[in-house]
Amino acid sequence: MPPTRLQLPAILLGLLSAASPALATDNAALQAFFHANDRILFEGDSITDGGRQREGDDLNHVMGQDYCYLIAARVGADMPRKHLLFLNRGVGSSKIVDMQVRWERDVIEMKPDILSILIGVNDEGSVIDNWEPVVPIEKYADVYDALIQQTLAALPHVRIVLCDPFSLPGGSRTKTHWPERQADLKRRREAVAALGAKYNFPVVHFQLLFDEACLSAPESTWVWDGVHPTYAGHQLMADEWLRVASEFYASPQ
Numbered sequence: 001m002p003p004t005r006l007q008l009p010a011i012l013l014g015l016l017s018a019a020s021p022a023l024a025t026d027n028a029a030l031q032a033f034f035h036a037n038d039r040i041l042f043e044g045d046s047i048t049d050g051g052r053q054r055e056g057d058d059l060n061h062v063m064g065q066d067y068c069y070l071i072a073a074r075v076g077a078d079m080p081r082k083h084l085l086f087l088n089r090g091v092g093s094s095k096i097v098d099m100q101v102r103w104e105r106d107v108i109e110m111k112p113d114i115l116s117i118l119i120g121v122n123d124e125g126s127v128i129d130n131w132e133p134v135v136p137i138e139k140y141a142d143v144y145d146a147l148i149q150q151t152l153a154a155l156p157h158v159r160i161v162l163c164d165p166f167s168l169p170g171g172s173r174t175k176t177h178w179p180e181r182q183a184d185l186k187r188r189r190e191a192v193a194a195l196g197a198k199y200n201f202p203v204v205h206f207q208l209l210f211d212e213a214c215l216s217a218p219e220s221t222w223v224w225d226g227v228h229p230t231y232a233g234h235q236l237m238a239d240e241w242l243r244v245a246s247e248f249y250a251s252p253q
Contacts, residue, residue: 033250035082038082039112042088043090047118048088048090062088064090071238093122096140099147100146103150116163117163121166123135145198168214169226171220174227189205189207206237206240209236213236
């Protein structure tokens with residue numbers, strides 16, 4: 001007997017939950033992570049920027065076209081009664097020292113309840129044919145630490161999510177000097193992991209995520225130029241961000 005009209009919504013919800021890793025994430029964890037009237041701010045470089053609109057109030061474009069947008073879309077649709085506000089302050093080509101210059105305006109003054117940070121791939125060097133680190137590892141770690149301290153001093157209850165900087169070989173931006181690039185970026189990921197341990201923040205391991213994804217499909221499926229994700233890659237990032245952040249903050253610390 002075919003399903004009745006009353007049965008269809010439950011059937012469709014079951015199919016969506018089975019198909020989507022984000023929806024499959026423990027709903028109780030997501031509900032516990034996002035509080036009513038939360039302001040969720042994403043900060044970083046072009047991967048976070050996503051071509052976002054800088055001025056005006058066109059809600060069709062303010063989040064850009066990336067993992068931030070996908071997170072905002074998924075959570076905003078699932079929890080409309082929580083009245084969540086998502087903000088994107090990523091700026092293309094940013095290094096951590098560039099982020100530091102705008103931190104007061106773009107982060108502290110926004111008073112986020114949840115802050116996500118993804119930065120580092122530009123610090124490791126963006127010149128294709130003459131690669132060298134732009135921001136030394138030690139300075140990267142020190143500035144990152146200082147930004148966290150500044151944020152906690154101003155916003156002691158903020159929930160911070162740290163994210164791995166990542167890249168893949170073979171893309172137009174990473175095909176030269178790959179061993180040096182990856183060794184440098186590995187040290188930056190280690191610095192992020194150390195900060196996560198120091199301050200008891202979750203770390204979203206995007207490099208591991210993409211390395212594992214490349215076992216099932218070519219690199220170009222996920223990251224089109226070695227640095228910037230495809231739409232499929234951004235979906236992986238959104239799902240993993242939701243899983244890691246919600247499970248961490250929903251658990252007793």
